[in-house]
Amino acid sequence: MTNICSDQDMKIINDIMRDFTNVTKVAAIFVSTRGKRLSKEYNFSPFCKIVRSNPNHLKRCNQCDLYGGLEATKTFSSCPYKCHMGLVDFSVPIIKNDVLLGFIMAGQAKTEDRTIQNILPHQTDWSDDKKLKALYSTLPVLTAEQLYSATKVLRMMVNYYYPMDIHLVEEIPYQDLPTFIEAENPLNRPEVRKALIYIEKNLSSRISLRRISNHVHLSESYFSKIFKEDMGVSVVQYITLLRMQEAKKLLAYSQLSVNQISKTLGYNRTSYFCKIFKLTTTETPHEYRKKYSSTPNV
Incomplete structure (x- = not known):
C-alpha cells in the first residue's frame, strides 16, 4: 500500500509522537486509513509488542485502530475506548488539505473507569496465555482524568501542525443529537x-x-x-x-x-x-x- 504522506509529513508526525510519549509516557503509533502501521512504535509495551507479533491478534489490532480512527475523524473527538485486548486507546486523525493521511493511535494502558467502552463487539480471549498475563500486570493504570488530559495534549500538538476545519465534518440532519460524547472532565458525581x-x-x-x-x-x-x-x-x-x-x-x-x-x-x-x-x-x-x-x- 502506498503511503500518501510526504517525507516532511512523516517527520512532523514522528516528532509529534516522540514529544508526546516523552512527556506523557503513553504509547503511540501512526497508522494508515486502513489501520496498517506506517511509523515506528513509540514507547510500546512488551505486552503489545507480543500481541502484534501474532498475525491473528495483529488483524484485530488493525481493526481496532481503523474503527477508532474513523470514529475520531467523523466526530472530531478522541474519546478513549477499549481495544480487543482490554487496553485503553484513543485516536487523533491527521488531515492535510482536506485529505485524511492517517491516525495517531495512543494508549496501551489499563483503567478502572467502567464508563469506557469496548471498540469491538467481541473481545479477544487471552486468559490462558501466561506470558501475556504476566506482562499485563506491568502495564500502567490511568485514571479518567489522566486519559482525557492525554487526549487533549495530543490533539493540541496535532492541531498546531494540522489544524482541523469544522467544515470537514458531515452535517447531521438531526441537530439535537451530537454524534459523539466526550467528557472533557472526569465525572465527579x-x-x-x-x-x-x-x-x-x-x-x-x-x-x-x-x-x-x-x-x-x-x-x-x-x-x-x-x-x-x-x-x-x-x-x-x-x-x-x-x-x-x-x-x-x-x-x-x-x-x-x-x-x-x-x-x-x-x-x-x-x-x-x-x-x-x-x-x-x-x-x-x-x-x-x-x-x-x-x-x-x-
Missing part, C-alpha cells in the same frame, strides 16, 4: 457514573428516565439536571447515541442482520431503528455496512 454503567448493561432493554432515576435513588428532575450538566446531553440523547455507536460496531464487525441488530439494541421496529440511524449518520445501516464492513484486506 457517583450517581451519573452509576447511571452510565446501568445504561450500558441494559442497552438492549426498555430503558426509561424513571427506571434510571430509581436505580440511582434520585428524583427524575434532579437526575436529569445533573446528568445534562456532567454529560452535556440529555439522558434520552445519550441512550440513543450509545445505541448508534454500538450499531456501527455491529454493522462493521458482525454478521448480524439489520433486523437482529435492531432488536439487540432494544428497538421493537426495525424501520424506526433505520430512521434514527440515518438521522445520526446520514447513511442507512446497509450503506454503512457496505462502506465500513471489515474484510480480510482491512
Whole structure:
C-alpha cells in the first residue's frame, strides 16, 4: 500500500509522537486509513509488542485502530475506548488539505473507569496465555482524568501542525443529537457514573428516565439536571447515541442482520431503528455496512 504522506509529513508526525510519549509516557503509533502501521512504535509495551507479533491478534489490532480512527475523524473527538485486548486507546486523525493521511493511535494502558467502552463487539480471549498475563500486570493504570488530559495534549500538538476545519465534518440532519460524547472532565458525581454503567448493561432493554432515576435513588428532575450538566446531553440523547455507536460496531464487525441488530439494541421496529440511524449518520445501516464492513484486506 502506498503511503500518501510526504517525507516532511512523516517527520512532523514522528516528532509529534516522540514529544508526546516523552512527556506523557503513553504509547503511540501512526497508522494508515486502513489501520496498517506506517511509523515506528513509540514507547510500546512488551505486552503489545507480543500481541502484534501474532498475525491473528495483529488483524484485530488493525481493526481496532481503523474503527477508532474513523470514529475520531467523523466526530472530531478522541474519546478513549477499549481495544480487543482490554487496553485503553484513543485516536487523533491527521488531515492535510482536506485529505485524511492517517491516525495517531495512543494508549496501551489499563483503567478502572467502567464508563469506557469496548471498540469491538467481541473481545479477544487471552486468559490462558501466561506470558501475556504476566506482562499485563506491568502495564500502567490511568485514571479518567489522566486519559482525557492525554487526549487533549495530543490533539493540541496535532492541531498546531494540522489544524482541523469544522467544515470537514458531515452535517447531521438531526441537530439535537451530537454524534459523539466526550467528557472533557472526569465525572465527579457517583450517581451519573452509576447511571452510565446501568445504561450500558441494559442497552438492549426498555430503558426509561424513571427506571434510571430509581436505580440511582434520585428524583427524575434532579437526575436529569445533573446528568445534562456532567454529560452535556440529555439522558434520552445519550441512550440513543450509545445505541448508534454500538450499531456501527455491529454493522462493521458482525454478521448480524439489520433486523437482529435492531432488536439487540432494544428497538421493537426495525424501520424506526433505520430512521434514527440515518438521522445520526446520514447513511442507512446497509450503506454503512457496505462502506465500513471489515474484510480480510482491512
